[in-house]
Amino acid sequence: MIRIDGVSKCYGDTVALDGLSLDIDAGGTTVLIGPSGCGKSTLLRCLLGLVQAERGEICFGGRRLQDHDLLTLRRRIGYVVQQGGLFPHLDARSNVTLVAAWLGWSSERIAARLDELLALTRLPAAAMVRFPAELSGGQQQRVSLMRALMLDPDYLLLDEPLGALDPMIRHDLQIELRDIFGRLGKTVVLVTHDLHEAAWLADRIVLMRAGRVVQQGRLDELIRAPAEPFVEAFIRAQRSPLDSLAEPH
Amino acid sequence: MRWLGALLLLALPVGGPAQTVTIGSKNFTENVILGELLRQLLVDAGMEARHQAALGGTRLVFNALAAGEIDAYVEYSGTLAREIFAAEAPASDTALSELLAARGIVLAGPLGFENNYALGMREPRAAELDIRKISDLRRHPDLVFRFGNEFMERADGWPGLRAAYGLPQTDVQGIDHDLAYRALAAGDADLTDLYTTDAEIEYYGLRSLVDDRQYFPRYAAVLLYRRDLAARQPAAVTALQSILGRLDETTVRRMNAAVKIAGRSEAEVAADFLHGPGRTGLAVPGLWQRVAQRSAEHLLLVAVSLTAAVLIALPLGIVAARRPRLGQFVLGLTGIAQTVPALALLVVMVPLFGIGAGPALVALFLYALLPIVRNTHAGLSGIDPAVRESALALGLPDAYRLRRIELPLALPTILAGIKTAAVINVGGATLGALVGAGGYGQPILAGIRLDDTGLILEGALPAAGLALAVQWAFDAAERRCLPPGLRRRSGARSPGRGTS
Numbered sequence: 001m002i003r004i005d006g007v008s009k010c011y012g013d014t015v016a017l018d019g020l021s022l023d024i025d026a027g028g029t030t031v032l033i034g035p036s037g038c039g040k041s042t043l044l045r046c047l048l049g050l051v052q053a054e055r056g057e058i059c060f061g062g063r064r065l066q067d068h069d070l071l072t073l074r075r076r077i078g079y080v081v082q083q084g085g086l087f088p089h090l091d092a093r094s095n096v097t098l099v100a101a102w103l104g105w106s107s108e109r110i111a112a113r114l115d116e117l118l119a120l121t122r123l124p125a126a127a128m129v130r131f132p133a134e135l136s137g138g139q140q141q142r143v144s145l146m147r148a149l150m151l152d153p154d155y156l157l158l159d160e161p162l163g164a165l166d167p168m169i170r171h172d173l174q175i176e177l178r179d180i181f182g183r184l185g186k187t188v189v190l191v192t193h194d195l196h197e198a199a200w201l202a203d204r205i206v207l208m209r210a211g212r213v214v215q216q217g218r219l220d221e222l223i224r225a226p227a228e229p230f231v232e233a234f235i236r237a238q239r240s241p242l243d244s245l246a247e248p249h
Numbered sequence: 250m251r252w253l254g255a256l257l258l259l260a261l262p263v264g265g266p267a268q269t270v271t272i273g274s275k276n277f278t279e280n281v282i283l284g285e286l287l288r289q290l291l292v293d294a295g296m297e298a299r300h301q302a303a304l305g306g307t308r309l310v311f312n313a314l315a316a317g318e319i320d321a322y323v324e325y326s327g328t329l330a331r332e333i334f335a336a337e338a339p340a341s342d343t344a345l346s347e348l349l350a351a352r353g354i355v356l357a358g359p360l361g362f363e364n365n366y367a368l369g370m371r372e373p374r375a376a377e378l379d380i381r382k383i384s385d386l387r388r389h390p391d392l393v394f395r396f397g398n399e400f401m402e403r404a405d406g407w408p409g410l411r412a413a414y415g416l417p418q419t420d421v422q423g424i425d426h427d428l429a430y431r432a433l434a435a436g437d438a439d440l441t442d443l444y445t446t447d448a449e450i451e452y453y454g455l456r457s458l459v460d461d462r463q464y465f466p467r468y469a470a471v472l473l474y475r476r477d478l479a480a481r482q483p484a485a486v487t488a489l490q491s492i493l494g495r496l497d498e499t500t501v502r503r504m505n506a507a508v509k510i511a512g513r514s515e516a517e518v519a520a521d522f523l524h525g526p527g528r529t530g531l532a533v534p535g536l537w538q539r540v541a542q543r544s545a546e547h548l549l550l551v552a553v554s555l556t557a558a559v560l561i562a563l564p565l566g567i568v569a570a571r572r573p574r575l576g577q578f579v580l581g582l583t584g585i586a587q588t589v590p591a592l593a594l595l596v597v598m599v600p601l602f603g604i605g606a607g608p609a610l611v612a613l614f615l616y617a618l619l620p621i622v623r624n625t626h627a628g629l630s631g632i633d634p635a636v637r638e639s640a641l642a643l644g645l646p647d648a649y650r651l652r653r654i655e656l657p658l659a660l661p662t663i664l665a666g667i668k669t670a671a672v673i674n675v676g677g678a679t680l681g682a683l684v685g686a687g688g689y690g691q692p693i694l695a696g697i698r699l700d701d702t703g704l705i706l707e708g709a710l711p712a713a714g715l716a717l718a719v720q721w722a723f724d725a726a727e728r729r730c731l732p733p734g735l736r737r738r739s740g741a742r743s744p745g746r747g748t749s
């Protein structure tokens with residue numbers, strides 16, 4: 001369980017987070033959604049301690065972030081950055097196993113964990129000897145996910161993991177991701193700007209705007225009882241013209 | 250990074266045994282020949298001896314002797330009395346010896362010849378006008394005088410001479426001394442100043458006019474050595490003293506001509522004097538031997554300064570990338586060293602580090618810092634933020650992240666910086682010869698001094714070759730050090746698109 005209480009963060013004059021409060025329950029998938037620049041990535045960075053909030057408090061499992069040993073905490077959190085962020089000079093296998101190797105895991109343990117993750121992400125073992133530049137976009141995202149999951153973390157943070165992919169692949173991966181999240185039972189926080197993706201993956205959607213939470217709940221709750229006109233406008237803007245065409249007359 | 254280890258090996262001290270006696274010389278041919286003579290005397294007597302040839306001007310070489318950087322050299326009595334001890338103005342040889350003794354220096358005695366100022370005219374012209382003595386010049390007010398710039402300006406040069414003899418000539422100008430000889434040969438001038446041992450006297454057929462009013466001071470060549478040499482190496486002092494009184498003016502003029510006009514090396518000419526022509530008891534190093542020795546000296550200068558620069562600049566660059574504020578400061582500071590002209594930097598280093606390889610190494614080290622610091626900083630700062638953030642979020646400690654992720658990614662840029670520094674240093678090290686550091690600059694300087702293009706090329710060509718070789722070696726290393734994932738990038742599909 002993660003508690004975020006009144007967190008603010010500014011970059012110069014830009015307010016990225018504006019006293020944001022949010023509780024993230026253990027075991028579910030929370031999707032952060034909102035227009036570009038509303039502070040979604042900044043919030044994830046605050047959770048990892050990559051960015052220090054100026055005000056407010058973040059607690060993991062009842063303990064304040066600053067009371068945790070940051071490196072240990074980070075190893076309990078899997079993180080997939082917005083652009084994948086694979087290390088271009090290491091092959092896929094080294095990308096995934098870097099931390100485990102540093103922690104001194106035995107090669108048998110590393111190999112066993114790799115097999116599990118390959119099965120989970122449905123990646124061929126042959127892809128492990130390739131360098132990131134030799135992998136397709138979808139494969140790169142699978143490797144990023146394997147790297148995030150290698151240490152079997154309690155939390156999984158994903159920042160627009162499918163953002164750069166073609167629509168078809170994206171669709172396949174959305175299905176797989178939901179399956180994976182369901183099987184893992186971890187506390188997942190996923191950022192997207194796509195309402196369909198949010199609706200498909202989320203146990204709970206958190207709609208943000210200008211560094212604050214506007215409304216949270218399931219999609220049908222957001223549609224039925226919008227907290228502000230902005231919620232309605234955001235949902236309307238994301239309705240695909242295809243939906244209205246496909247609707248029965 | 251295996252080449253770094255190799256560099257370190259190269260950098261190990263290679264100085265000779267502690268008993269080596271070091272001879273110095275001033276930067277003109279005669280003094281270099283004499284320095285070479287002294288060195289060979291020591292070698293003949295079975296000692297280790299080194300000759301720091303053409304170290305610099307009077308001040309620099311004298312100070313080197315006083316500081317113990319060299320053990321002995323040949324100076325001229327007039328220079329000692331009027332230039333080095335101008336303030337004390339010693340009135341006698343005894344007074345001069347006492348001044349020297351106070352600095353731990355022994356005036357061993359005269360070598361037997363004087364190298365005085367004199368005035369010279371072409372023999373036919375002097376005969377035509379019947380000029381034998383300087384005072385004869387008063388009868389010919391239309392004569393054209395062309396003096397070396399130094400003689401023109403020194404108070405005891407032309408101004409004093411004119412007053413002493415009451416000379417009436419008005420067409421008098423200072424020009425480069427070598428050009429003065431040529432003007433004389435071409436008939437554009439009638440008279441110039443010369444030294445009585447100048448090789449050119451015979452070459453241009455000059456008559457040296459008698460100083461009938463004894464205006465010019467006497468510049469007797471004398472041997473100076475450090476008093477402590479007698480305690481350290483008594484045999485060396487005995488060997489050096491054996492030259493006293495053995496050289497007359499004609500012999501020295503012939504030796505000067507053999508180098509300046511016949512183009513022989515100072516070492517050969519000195520060996521001929523000691524052992525008779527053609528029976529050189531010493532192996533005078535041949536072209537390849539000379540080039541090999543210069544190469545070793547040059548490489549050592551470059552390797553040591555570059556290694557030290559890498560060891561200091563790399564951490565500085567890392568700190569600069571980690572702390573932007575401090576980084577600006579560090580980059581600014583190393584930038585300052587770069588803006589100081591190389592020559593000025595070298596000269597500033599001499600009082601701090603003496604002569605020889607020391608000041609050259611420090612100057613080259615300072616020069617090499619900036620490109621390496623700047624490129625290390627740029628390489629680390631240029632890493633894709635998503636990659637850097639991923640590494641941070643993995644919970645890896647700082648040093649491990651640096652070693653496994655950031656440095657390998659920045660390596661091509663860092664290597665390019667080291668390459669730039671190395672190429673700059675190969676060129677810069679040629680200036681090291683100005684302060685006695687040896688290397689390819691030595692034949693270049695000697696070639697300029699002797700107006701000998703072959704000698705200049707003997708230094709310039711290997712220097713250019715070495716610069717190219719260094720460039721090539723680093724290009725090869727760059728290709729090999731490029732992380733494999735980056736190497737194939739050009740041929741690979743662009744990341745982020747494609748099918749899964």
Ligand SMILES: Nc1ncnc2c1ncn2[C@@H]1O[C@H](COP(=O)(O)OP(=O)(O)O)[C@@H](O)[C@H]1O
Nearest residue numbers: 011014015016035036037038039040041042043
């Ligand atoms: N490192 C930074 N420096 C300056 N401004 C930043 C930085 N990171 C984010 N911002 C600004 O903070 C705001 C929130 O950014 P971000 O959290 O990336 O939004 P989102 O992920 O929702 O698109 C934006 O206005 C962005 O321009």
Ligand SMILES: [Mg+2]
Nearest residue numbers: 040041042082
């Ligand atoms: Mg973002």
